[in-house]
Amino acid sequence: MAYPALLVGVTDCQNLDQQLGSAYELTHIATIDNIHEKTMDFSVVVINAVSLGMGQAIQSCELLKQHAKYQDSSVIVLASRDELADRMDALAAGFDDFICHDSMWELKARLDRVVFNKLANVQLKTQLQQANEMAFIAMSDTSDLGVNVQFLLDCNTCNNLDELGMRLFQALQSYGLNCSLQMRSTHGVKNMEANGMAKAMESVLLEQCKNQGRYVDFGHRSIMNYESVSLLVKNMPIHDEKKYGAIKDNVFSLLQGTHARVVALDNQKNLELEGALVKQMTQKMNQLMKHVDDSYQEVMRQIVDVVETMAEGMDNSVHFLGLDESQEMAIQKIMETGILDTNKIFNSGMTLDRELKDFLTLVEESFNQKQIDASLLNKLVERMPTEH
Incomplete structure (x- = not known):
């Protein structure tokens, strides 16, 4: 592959052609002012300060760098003497290498090194851009x-x-x-x-x-x-x-x-609705239980009155039935047993009613709290009335 190279102000072109061989495709111009006539992108630009003078060579490099398509080109100056001041001026102007006229025998090697460095820099720049893009994505x-x-x-x-x-x-x-x-x-x-x-x-x-x-x-x-x-x-x-x-x-x-x-x-909303429903049902059950309890107490009183009236009537009438003492005792025992059994049944019903009422009251109090305690719920489950 031949790299395109531009020679500025080089008079001994034939000698350079022989020295560089087929590695570079050479183009010659007298001054940098003729650069606009060239449409090719050059990998290397060699400016001859021996013929142009160091001042004009530096000016030519600065003008070349103003062209966007040559900003990445490698620029080399050929100097007539090796002076520190000239090297510093060349570096400040943007030259990539400084070759003294006495070292022309190593021109090709120096050009190759500059080109390879430039290619390596381009690859590094590309890798850095890719790394930046990946870092940005990450x-x-x-x-x-x-x-x-x-x-x-x-x-x-x-x-x-x-x-x-x-x-x-x-x-x-x-x-x-x-x-x-x-x-x-x-x-x-x-x-x-x-x-x-x-x-x-x-x-x-x-x-x-x-x-x-x-x-x-x-x-x-x-x-x-x-x-x-x-x-x-x-x-x-x-x-x-x-x-x-x-x-x-x-x-x-x-x-x-x-x-x-x-x-x-x-x-959460469904649980709140279920809780509200249970609360309303509990309140309704409490009201119903109170009504049933009041009615139940009234019925019990009436039944007790009837039993007592019946017992009193039997006691008053037994004297007129012509019964002997053992018969009277048997009838009296039957009446007493009936009264005791009736009271026992009533007391048992009152105990069941009291347990259910206490349970419903505890349920209502639990759901009235802003946040139900889990231990209280477990307690309610344990106290839940079961079928026998």
Whole structure:
């Protein structure tokens, strides 16, 4: 492979052609002012300060570096003498190498080394750019992961769909997205914008597309669906394929977390409703038990009065029945046994009623608390009346 080389102010071209051989494709110009006539990109530019003078050679290098396509070209100066001041001026002007006229025999080796160094620098620059891009991607992915993890942690503290929606919009702001949100709970549907309000057109669109698959893409907009959550993204980066895919992946994980919290809120609401139902039933049972207890006490009093009246009547009448003493004793014993058995049955019923009433009272007190104690629930289960 022959590298294109530009020679500026070199008069002994034939000698250089022989020295450099076929390794370089040489182009000659008298001064740097003629550079605009050349359309080729040169790997190496050799400026002859022997014929041009060091001052003009330095000026030529500075003018060459002003051209964008020659900024990465290797520039070498051929000097008539080896002076420290000239070397410093050459380095300041941007020359890559300084070759004294007495060392022309090593020109090819010096050119080769400069070219190889330039190629190595280009490769290193490319690798650095790739490394920077990879580092930026890694930093971006790490940042996105942090946003998602923080959302998943914070969403567990949300007590309703409004709080959950606003927390999701905070996470979406980290991605620079303009969105509309719909969350479908068993207790209602919540449509939201970032300001907390709902827009009619977006709400209808999300409702109609909720069963159209995971992604519904149209223009620079995309609808993402997951179970009970649908999100309309209005500013997808369609011209950046990597960012487009990353947003879909990362935002979808946010929707999964949102759905999980919606289900949790539904379960929490159902438990609250069940608790309220049990509380109301307990209160109703207490009222009913009080009414039954009052009625029961009245019935018992009436029955006792009837039994006592019957016993008194039998006692008054037994003298007129012509019974002997043993017969009277037998009848009296039967009456006493009946009264005792009746009282025993009444007392047993009163004990059962008192236990059930105490249990219902304890249940009502438990559900009146803001947070039910687990040990108290276990105690209620243990005291639950069982079938015999």
